[in-house]
Amino acid sequence: MGEKNSLLKNIAETGYNVGFGGKKHFMTYDLYRIFPRLISCVTIFIGIMQLTNIYKENVQTNVGDALSALLIIVGILGLVLDFHGDNKDAYEVAGKKLISLFNELRNMYHEVKHTEEIDLAPFKVRLKEIQKESEIGLSKQAIGTHIITHFGFFQVMQSKWVTEELGLTTKDKFPFLHWESFCLYLFGILIIIFTVTIFR
Template sequence: MDKETLLHNIARTAYNIGFGGKKHFVTYDIYRVFPRLISILVTIIGVYQLSIWYKSVDNEGVKDFISISLIGVGIIGLVLDLLGDNKQEYNIVGKKMLRYFNELSDMYFEIKNQQGPINNWESYERRRREIIDDVDECSLSNQAIFTHWWTHIAFFKTMQSNWVIKELKLGFKDRYPIFHIETLIFLIIIVLLIVFIK
């Protein structure tokens, strides 16, 4: 195996493992934080519904919409809380995967800085495969909804992943996939509908 192929394989593995680690952290955050935020939000809006300002709103449709939305958000909070029983496992696996990402990063730069051909490439390749096998064993496949969307942001904005981007030649569409744009367009349409319905 030549040096370039080995470096590319390490970068590809690091991308998959780093992205997977961040995905576990995003799932952990969703299960840990969202039920609390939803509880606070529902409580604040519930108190507002008891206030004099809310009672002065003449539009019954708006009042019904707020009440129905609160029920829906409350149910989502309960479901997230129930699904998050093993949330600590996502944190543990995420940390392990990020340690492997860092190990692959060190391995990548160690090989990249070597002059001439790689004499012991078999040991690097063996270690890379051991890491892949261990990650396959420990990773959790049941991720929370929307984690893929947030993981792109978490991976490319908060990690030292420039070496992966350069080695794999990841472009704009790789770092900002089409579903980000689709989501943005969907949100703009929803906002426009709300504005024009009033």
């Protein structure tokens, strides 16, 4: 029974690494594919808004420089993402493979857990093969995908079996102290300050 429990834990740990990695690849792919276009749409929208009478009458004139600086920063961010997104298809390919391996691990986990008097040797061999196959992951991921991936993996994917087997808590499911989290907090505060400054 101890050998079986050990194997189940190893499958779950591998499932976490493989599934999280696969979801992160898809998040990077989506970010490189969609975000540059989204930035273009946002900058066009802000540019049109600046031409309206509502903006001219209600927005303080000294905010214009700050808004222009914000647009420049957003534009640079779009260019950087577009530049690094040249090989975005590789992220999709790796993501599909990793998610496929994750699904296989999930099936393996349930088969081992719910079958009595089972020979564990073939599962151990296959687990090692999956761990080797999962090394196809790309090391460079887009900034910001770490936080989004936590939501995607734990809330969207069928990962409850991983959570239950490893005993993961809310702290494990969201990286409250990760540096990307602090950037998100700071960004939210800046947006609030910017909004209050414009409309006060």
